[in-house]
Amino acid sequence: MQRPVFAVLALCTATAAAAEPFTFVALGDAPYGKPEEVYAPYEALIAQINARNPVLVVHIGDTKSGSTPCSDEVLTQQLTFMNSFTAPTLYTPGDNEWTDCHREAAGKFDPLERLNYLRTTYFGDGTKSFGQTKATLTSQAAAGYPENVRMMQGDVMFVTAHVVGSNNNFEIRDEAAVAEFFARDAANVLWLQESFAAASEANAMVISIQANMFEFDWNEFDDETWLRHSGFQNFGNTLIEQAAAFGKPVLLIYGDSHVFRQSRPFPTKAPNVLALEVPGDKEMHAVEVTVDTSTTGVFSTMFVRNEALVAN
Numbered sequence: 001m002q003r004p005v006f007a008v009l010a011l012c013t014a015t016a017a018a019a020e021p022f023t024f025v026a027l028g029d030a031p032y033g034k035p036e037e038v039y040a041p042y043e044a045l046i047a048q049i050n051a052r053n054p055v056l057v058v059h060i061g062d063t064k065s066g067s068t069p070c071s072d073e074v075l076t077q078q079l080t081f082m083n084s085f086t087a088p089t090l091y092t093p094g095d096n097e098w099t100d101c102h103r104e105a106a107g108k109f110d111p112l113e114r115l116n117y118l119r120t121t122y123f124g125d126g127t128k129s130f131g132q133t134k135a136t137l138t139s140q141a142a143a144g145y146p147e148n149v150r151m152m153q154g155d156v157m158f159v160t161a162h163v164v165g166s167n168n169n170f171e172i173r174d175e176a177a178v179a180e181f182f183a184r185d186a187a188n189v190l191w192l193q194e195s196f197a198a199a200s201e202a203n204a205m206v207i208s209i210q211a212n213m214f215e216f217d218w219n220e221f222d223d224e225t226w227l228r229h230s231g232f233q234n235f236g237n238t239l240i241e242q243a244a245a246f247g248k249p250v251l252l253i254y255g256d257s258h259v260f261r262q263s264r265p266f267p268t269k270a271p272n273v274l275a276l277e278v279p280g281d282k283e284m285h286a287v288e289v290t291v292d293t294s295t296t297g298v299f300s301t302m303f304v305r306n307e308a309l310v311a312n
Helices: 035-052 072-082 111-123 175-198 230-246 307-311
Strands: 022-027 056-059 089-091 138-140 145-153 156-160 204-208 250-254 261-263 273-277 286-292 298-304
Touching (some): 035 072, 035 286, 035 298, 056 156, 072 111, 089 156, 111 145, 111 175, 145 175, 156 175, 175 204, 175 230, 230 273
Parallel strands (some): 022 056, 056 089, 204 250
Antiparallel strands (some): 138 145, 145 156, 261 273
């Protein structure tokens, strides 16, 4: 029986020469709510993160709630927020930015049109990060997926993959939605394989996605649980296979269900994978991750509480 683990979990020892330790900050599923209520505390959180001076920021998507309009205005404001982080910033889209935009509360937009809008206005050719300081990235833009990027930070490979909630858009709304899923799912699998190959000399990997692939009763979890979630099956099985072959520490960061927790999701098939879910929604906080590949644990985490929310 696998249960959530909230302590720092030990990973296998890295083998190559370790680089200097560093910290980065992960957050997501924020800001949720009416702009007049949530933008100010979100700006305060960004200021807190900037004051911590991380080398990198990772936003795992859902930059708005599912009931907030998917308008150009809202998405443009979120892009402005993304670029207000001082450090280079990676972002992978969430379902609330496009997949769920067909909902009436979200404005009844065409999800595929919103996805195209994100790709053209946010990502361009996928060669530069967000943030005031730009990092140079390798992306899958040539295949049509500029949002899938990777970069080396010290001796650690950082990767984003476009895997979203709402069953990864594998929903039978129409033929176009189904076709989008199959194409992006295949691209994500290939991207994961290529990224692990590119990380052969790295001491560890950090993979960021939006979706909680593990939405289930934690008390009944096992390695096969997510096979019931068909939109995640191919990506999940590829992650297990590639991580096991990599054999070095892998941190999987995700959000979607708004609960801060850590777990060892594949204790038998890929025990070197540590999963970290960041908080979100009303819990508009962040997580600081210290990376030290000279240690057995490699990744250690610290909850960063939004002082603006505490004050209120």
